[in-house]
Amino acid sequence: METKYIFVTGGVVSSLGKGIVAASVGRILKQRKLKVFMQKIDPYINIDPGTMSPYQHGEVYVTSDGAETDLDLGHYERFIDENLTQQSNVTAGRIYQSVIEKERKGLYNGTTVQVIPHVTDEIKARIFKVAQESKADVIITEIGGTVGDIESLAFIEAIRQIRYEKGKEQVAIIHTTLIPFLGAAGEFKTKPSQYSVKELLSLGIQPDILVCRSDAQVPSSILDKLSLFCNVPREYVLSLPDCSNIYQVPLVLAEQKIDLFLANLLKLKISSLDMKEWQTINNKIDDIKNETRIAIIAKYANLTDAYLSVIESLKIAGFNCNTKVKYDILDAEKLTVKNLKETLGKYEGIIVPGGFGARGIEGKILAINYARTHKIPFLGLCLGMQLACIEFARNVCKLENANSTEFDLQTPYPILDLLRGKSYSDQMGGTLRLGNYPATLKSNTLASKLYQKSIVEERHRHRYEFNNDFRQELSDKGLIFSGTYQEQDLVEIIELPSKVHPFFIASQFHPEFTSRINRPNPLFLGFIKAVTK
CATH class of the missing domain: 3.40.50.300 (P-loop containing nucleotide triphosphate hydrolases)
Known part of the structure; x- marks a missing residue:
């Protein structure tokens, strides 16, 4: 035809x-x-x-x-x-x-x-x-x-x-x-x-x-x-x-x-x-009575379209866990040490999605610290993974002023740095690391448990990568590097062990782009399952 x-x-x-x-x-x-x-x-x-x-x-x-x-x-x-x-x-x-x-x-x-x-x-x-x-x-x-x-x-x-x-x-x-x-x-x-x-x-x-x-x-x-x-x-x-x-x-x-x-x-x-x-x-969606409250800590407060795939992935995972996900997109710039507990205490899970630029970064790091120390289920996506590494370096490894060179070129501890092969003089459009790349998962980790396989392919959109100079130091303090792109030894997934935290995982890639109505992405499904427990 x-x-x-x-x-x-x-x-x-x-x-x-x-x-x-x-x-x-x-x-x-x-x-x-x-x-x-x-x-x-x-x-x-x-x-x-x-x-x-x-x-x-x-x-x-x-x-x-x-x-x-x-x-x-x-x-x-x-x-x-x-x-x-x-x-x-x-x-x-x-x-x-x-x-x-x-x-x-x-x-x-x-x-x-x-x-x-x-x-x-x-x-x-x-x-x-x-x-x-x-x-x-x-x-x-x-x-x-x-x-x-x-x-x-x-x-x-x-x-x-x-x-x-x-x-x-x-x-x-x-x-x-x-x-x-x-x-x-x-x-x-x-x-x-x-x-x-x-x-x-x-x-x-x-x-x-x-x-x-x-x-x-x-x-x-x-x-x-x-x-x-x-x-x-x-x-x-x-x-x-x-x-x-x-x-x-x-x-x-x-x-x-x-x-x-x-x-x-x-x-x-x-x-x-x-x-x-x-x-x-649709019948299942209509019959759901349970509700789950999730905080999305973001740069663009209440701008739903900026995080559309994240929101749909949360909803889809919720449908599969018999719960309706109620979310709030919170302005990261407004988070402070003083209002952190009051603001985040009512949520059952915390997500830090992807993004670019320095605005709201410190508020996102505060939210990640709150999720880690209060054992609230946490999912970091792209920038969310990078900031989780920075938070861990600052507060667990005691690397004062640890940062990404995206936000501070003079940081004494560049936990994140420009992707190898990239240049600050590159034009902006079309020069990111884009599309599918394979990640090899470490056995007996949360990542391998969620995906039920040893190699996964997910979609990427980022310009900075974890600096491997700090991998051993963070690993010694308990951070697990559970997924890597082996061809370049690039960190793809980090997590905390289950004995330390009930669900703390973050990916350099964007799992929200592969969620389907009848097949939620494993990271989102695992996150909502952890929340509903």
């Missing part, structure tokens, strides 16, 4: 949940025994989100092959349970960079380089390359931003051309749009969505399916009206109200037969739909 293409666009406002809709469609089609691959197109000029502030774009999600990508790829992987690649995130920056490089090499044979056809051809080439390399039955591509944004015009035009070239039986358009409810009038309003579809039509694209986002269930009369004014068959206008958790969305869309509509539009050969496992998971 020739590859089919589904494009997901958004209208009216951003943050409607296009990524969740796209991921849900991917899950449903996968349950129909189709091979699905997913892609996100972002219209910003950055090459990737690696240099962007979390305030701007949330977390940077890392693929197994080392791409720094949009956070929606995390949703894609958690929903469809497939490892995505460098090809799964396309930015305007990459497109224009490629076009300009070709122009400089004279590959356009002296023609004037323009948005059409050169930029649109480059966009199409990226989409078709994914189809060729993945051998997928269906490629689902989410277009970032909102229809009408000037940045998105070239991408919308590329979609129009793909549909024209491939034909309607090869390409389907799902438009996600907002149906606001005006409390004062007591009415749902369709006009914003009408204008959104009108904007798409003006660009040469007629959407095939409308997914109508709202706070509550939209009345049929409103969907009837939208169908009439947007030229979309009534059965293809779907309602998607807010759900209690994002993993309900595939069930809501499947109930409205979105997969059958896509099969009809694209002439897909599909097997019977089996959503039993997904339904069972």
Whole structure:
């Protein structure tokens, strides 16, 4: 079967949940025994989100092959349970960079380089390359931003051309749009969505399916009206109200037969739909009565998107331990010796996630010390592992002013130092240690017990490493180096022995990137199990 293409666009406002809709469609089609691959197109000029502030774009999600990508790829992987690649995130920056490089090499044979056809051809080439390399039955591509944004015009035009070239039986358009409810009038309003579809039509694209986002269930009369004014068959206008958790969305869309509509539009050969496992998971989530309170000690207080995969990994581990994880993202800068017990005493577990920069570092170290000395389950991720080493060096090994050279180049005890082979003069973007690397686990350790294997592969994103000059000294005082990347003798996991602490472990890698709804990452699962004890 020739590859089919589904494009997901958004209208009216951003943050409607296009990524969740796209991921849900991917899950449903996968349950129909189709091979699905997913892609996100972002219209910003950055090459990737690696240099962007979390305030701007949330977390940077890392693929197994080392791409720094949009956070929606995390949703894609958690929903469809497939490892995505460098090809799964396309930015305007990459497109224009490629076009300009070709122009400089004279590959356009002296023609004037323009948005059409050169930029649109480059966009199409990226989409078709994914189809060729993945051998997928269906490629689902989410277009970032909102229809009408000037940045998105070239991408919308590329979609129009793909549909024209491939034909309607090869390409389907799902438009996600907002149906606001005006409390004062007591009415749902369709006009914003009408204008959104009108904007798409003006660009040469007629959407095939409308997914109508709202706070509550939209009345049929409103969907009837939208169908009439947007030229979309009534059965293809779907309602998607807010759900209690994002993993309900595939069930809501499947109930409205979105997969059958896509099969009809694209002439897909599909097997019977089996959503039993997904339904069972959601039933289990709904039935959970227990709660667990976790403190996430972070630089960006209450900015959920900055730690999205960490939060989802906690929730998933909680589902598997019959507990709902309630978390607070605490501002590390506000932690002091005086307020530490009052602030952290109400939590059953403490996490220090990844990050960069010196802001809030001392507060995170205080939190790690509190978790260690009060025997509270602790999980450190990337920077969290580095700071756990610093805390141990300062307070157990008595190495006063021990630090990382990231924060203090003059520290007398550089427990963490720049990765071997890296330079302070390197450009910022794309120069980290990225993607999958193997870690060999020491036998009879917490790490080996959790993973139940001797070698694991996890994803990385860091610029600093543990300084092996201090390994023996910290080891002599009781810190266990339970995981290493043997090729470079690089520390990957540290922990405390069970006789000293019930659960204290930290990894240089990011285990949050490999948690799946039916398969929580072992470090998160072990952490929540320790907390619930």
